[in-house]
Amino acid sequence: MSENTKATGQSGGIQPDWKLALKLLIPSALGLFIFFAPITIGDTRTIPLDHMVSGLRSLLGGAAAWVALAMIVAGAIYPFVTGQWKGTLTERTFTVLKLLGVMAALMAISGWGPAMLQAPDMLPFLFETLVISVGLIVPVGAVFLALLISFGLLQLVGVLFQPLMRPIWKTPGRSAIDAVASFVGSYSIGLLITNRVYSAGQYSAKEAAIIATGFSTVSATFMIIVARTLDLMHIWNWYFWLTLLITFAVTAITVRLPPLRGMDNRSERAEDDVPKGKRLSSAWRAGLQGAAESPGLVESVRLNVKEGLIMAISILPSIMSVGLIGLVVANHTPLFDWLGLVFWPFVAIWGLPEALDLSRAAAAGLAEMFLPALLMTEADLAARFAAGVVSVSSVLFFSASIPCILATRIPLSIPRIVAVWFIRVALSLFIAVPVAYGVVALTG
Numbered sequence: 001m002s003e004n005t006k007a008t009g010q011s012g013g014i015q016p017d018w019k020l021a022l023k024l025l026i027p028s029a030l031g032l033f034i035f036f037a038p039i040t041i042g043d044t045r046t047i048p049l050d051h052m053v054s055g056l057r058s059l060l061g062g063a064a065a066w067v068a069l070a071m072i073v074a075g076a077i078y079p080f081v082t083g084q085w086k087g088t089l090t091e092r093t094f095t096v097l098k099l100l101g102v103m104a105a106l107m108a109i110s111g112w113g114p115a116m117l118q119a120p121d122m123l124p125f126l127f128e129t130l131v132i133s134v135g136l137i138v139p140v141g142a143v144f145l146a147l148l149i150s151f152g153l154l155q156l157v158g159v160l161f162q163p164l165m166r167p168i169w170k171t172p173g174r175s176a177i178d179a180v181a182s183f184v185g186s187y188s189i190g191l192l193i194t195n196r197v198y199s200a201g202q203y204s205a206k207e208a209a210i211i212a213t214g215f216s217t218v219s220a221t222f223m224i225i226v227a228r229t230l231d232l233m234h235i236w237n238w239y240f241w242l243t244l245l246i247t248f249a250v251t252a253i254t255v256r257l258p259p260l261r262g263m264d265n266r267s268e269r270a271e272d273d274v275p276k277g278k279r280l281s282s283a284w285r286a287g288l289q290g291a292a293e294s295p296g297l298v299e300s301v302r303l304n305v306k307e308g309l310i311m312a313i314s315i316l317p318s319i320m321s322v323g324l325i326g327l328v329v330a331n332h333t334p335l336f337d338w339l340g341l342v343f344w345p346f347v348a349i350w351g352l353p354e355a356l357d358l359s360r361a362a363a364a365g366l367a368e369m370f371l372p373a374l375l376m377t378e379a380d381l382a383a384r385f386a387a388g389v390v391s392v393s394s395v396l397f398f399s400a401s402i403p404c405i406l407a408t409r410i411p412l413s414i415p416r417i418v419a420v421w422f423i424r425v426a427l428s429l430f431i432a433v434p435v436a437y438g439v440v441a442l443t444g
Contacts, residue, residue: 017383035148068136071316090413090414151290155174157177191401192308195410227240237438326364326397329367340364344356393424
């Protein structure tokens with residue numbers, strides 16, 4: 001009996017070949033461990049992938065900055081090599097922004113340029129905290145991504161979570177792994193998974209857009225940075241779990257509103273409905289079928305590393321240029337003050353004293369998700385808590401996640417993304433403020 005066959009037992013049930021079962025279980029278990037199992041090394045407790053990236057960054061030392069610069073230069077050249085710069089207005093605009101990103105990266109490394117841009121929360125923040133981290137985690141994560149998505153785990157999880165995902169978020173069960181990968185790993189890893197699955201015809205355009213704009217949030221490890229900045233670590237469990245709940249509650253509402261509601265919902269390989277009482281057995285068979293159809297490990301890794309590198313070089317130059325522009329606008333112009341007025345009613349209704357400050361901070365999150373935290377460090381606990389929630393639950397920001405989405409094949413335009421962002425921020429503020437009052441009351 002070959003590896004890709006199943007034997008039928010005397011009872012008529014379908015029995016898997018043991019080699020095929022191992023092909024499903026061993027890579028999947030290793031992938032789950034690398035992406036989802038927190039372990040402690042030294043004084044740091046985080047997932048193995050994060051430990052690997054941290055170790056690689058320590059090993060590279062100062063060379064990590066030059067690796068990031070090389071990727072940024074490659075990303076700026078890539079549109080000219082592929083001819084993408086001749087495409088839509090959006091592609092031409094981002095090609096120019098990528099070239100500006102090279103200049104910004106050179107200034108970050110050399111220390112050259114106006115003192116305003118060399119302030120600790122400007123170029124150094126973007127380059128050291130975001131660019132180098134993303135530049136390392138996406139390619140390294142792509143090496144191990146094949147373990148999660150190429151050997152049947154995606155199909156198995158899809159069948160198991162179908163009863164939950166479809167009614168609440170209108171996405172296939174397999175999208176659960178995208179959400180978890182984003183939250184415990186990185187939004188860039190989550191989008192990499194989403195893009196691969198969408199390209200394979202297993203998500204419709206609507207489903208991929210819902211996942212990209214609703215599930216691909218920043219990682220739990222980055223949430224720790226937000227919590228520390230806002231002095232929320234003493235209520236970390238409240239912050240973590242309520243932010244998770246609010247983020248996905250907002251997504252459940254957003255999918256039922258324009259512009260996501262009207263998107264094309266046809267897919268080439270949609271998930272089949274499972275007969276009642278057959279959930280576990282159907283999930284197992286789906287996983288085995290995925291393992292049987294998977295390419296070899298070397299080919300899977302090669303494909304995922306190639307796409308991971310392309311995604312990394314595509315977003316890094318944009319993070320530098322768009323992120324820097326956003327920081328300059330937030331710190332030196334009244335634009336976000338004006339934009340914040342749009343969100344003011346969603347906060348003021350709850351009587352929060354810092355309603356206008358929180359609205360302005362939330363608006364600044366469109367440029368960079370960390371800005372609401374930076375702008376609300378001196379506020380009262382309820383306002384700080386709400387700012388921390390909105391930093392995460394808004395999902396979309398121009399310094400990283402939006403360029404990352406635009407680098408995928410998912411059919412989302414900038415106007416549509418901004419519309420989704422507005423809805424998410426308004427809903428997040430409306431929900432987070434009363435929740436913050438409750439947390440303050442319970443924690444004293």
